[in-house]
Amino acid sequence: MESVYLLVPISVLLVFGIAAAFWWSVKSGQFDDLEGPGFKVLMDDDEAPQGKIAEQEEKSGKI
Numbered sequence: 001m002e003s004v005y006l007l008v009p010i011s012v013l014l015v016f017g018i019a020a021a022f023w024w025s026v027k028s029g030q031f032d033d034l035e036g037p038g039f040k041v042l043m044d045d046d047e048a049p050q051g052k053i054a055e056q057e058e059k060s061g062k063i
Helices: 002-027 036-042 052-060
Strands: none
Touching: none
């Protein structure tokens, strides 16, 4: 019975923490566009690759 006095407040705090994290994620726009990032991966980019790997490939003549 003594463990209930410890576990109930811990579980209540845990529920409030999860609710606060969910509220923050909704307010910050984490769930605004669920399908867009998946389609963005599939779309073909016409731009040249950027970054260190692209610079190395340009120097070696692969592009």
